[in-house]
Amino acid sequence: MRVLAVVPAFNEEQCLFATVDMLVQACPDVDCLIVNDGSRDRTAQVARRCAARVANLPVNTGLTSALKTGMKYAQRHGYDAVVQFDADGQHLPRYIPQLAAALEEGGAHVAIASRYLDGSVRPTGARGAGSRLITLLIRITTGAVITDPTSGMRMYDRQMIRLFAQGFDCAPEPDTIALVAREQGAVVEIQASMRERQGGESYLKLGNVLKYMARTCLSIIMLRFLR
């Protein structure tokens, strides 16, 4: 199974090199593509030093579009799966083979590295409450139980690669997961742990969390009826 790791990077000069280095060391048979999403800092220069392919978007276009760039690359080069991997060092590459195995065994379209699958860690705080609410919404609208819908570490199969590369409005967000989860067994999870981000600014501050939650929940409901 040929796996491409897509690392979207926007102003991630601090962590990018260490993250990609860790990824390449841990998974030498996984190809890595850094998508520099029009960063204003030295991300482009840092990326060039990494042992990875680099696609430089000329302007900042957002996470969805950065991932789409990676999906197009994967589709054009015939990859079997794409794993979405954060540049900030939260995600641990040792779960990539497990994700790939979960995809292959289950015949699933999406495999998620879940922090909450075995119940040893409970979602806490504002983000935890939001995560539970999304889990509940997905269960109501699709019947599928997804313990960590906001996990950013997900692996997608060929069908999802095509959807992301060619679709008009496919964000790598819980609403798309909910859309896919309607088909039984299409989304599987594996237990994983994550680190704190290793540097740089997090996008998810409290105000942003509320906005994100409202948008995600409404989007899940709207997609339920419109698509």
Place this chain on the structure above:
Amino acid sequence: MLPLQLRLLLVLGALLAFVVISNRVRRERILVEDAIFWMVLAAVLVVLAIFPQIAVMASQALGFMSASNFVFLAVIVLLFWKAFTNASEISRLKDKVNELAQEIALERLEHEEARAQASEEPREEEDPQGELAR
């Protein structure tokens, strides 16, 4: 009946709009196809001011308290419609800009990889000429 003052205001507003829109078109600040909506809107307001019976009849048929209420609501509906079509136009433009950016990035990457292969560099991701730098 539409109050005379409102009729005069409508005509004056429409005339002002005609001048502004014509100017913009002449100075190439707006495409003619996009200016048409505003020209037609201004023209409709003039027609309403000159023939207030239209507004009166419509307001009676639809049960409005007064003809001016009907005119206001009609204008509000039109503006809502325009705002929404603008939003969807912006969505499409965003999508197009993103697509272009993605294709540029991928194109450069392919170019880079092809060159690295041609020069038989051991590492295809190296970029000695700084081609990726913008």
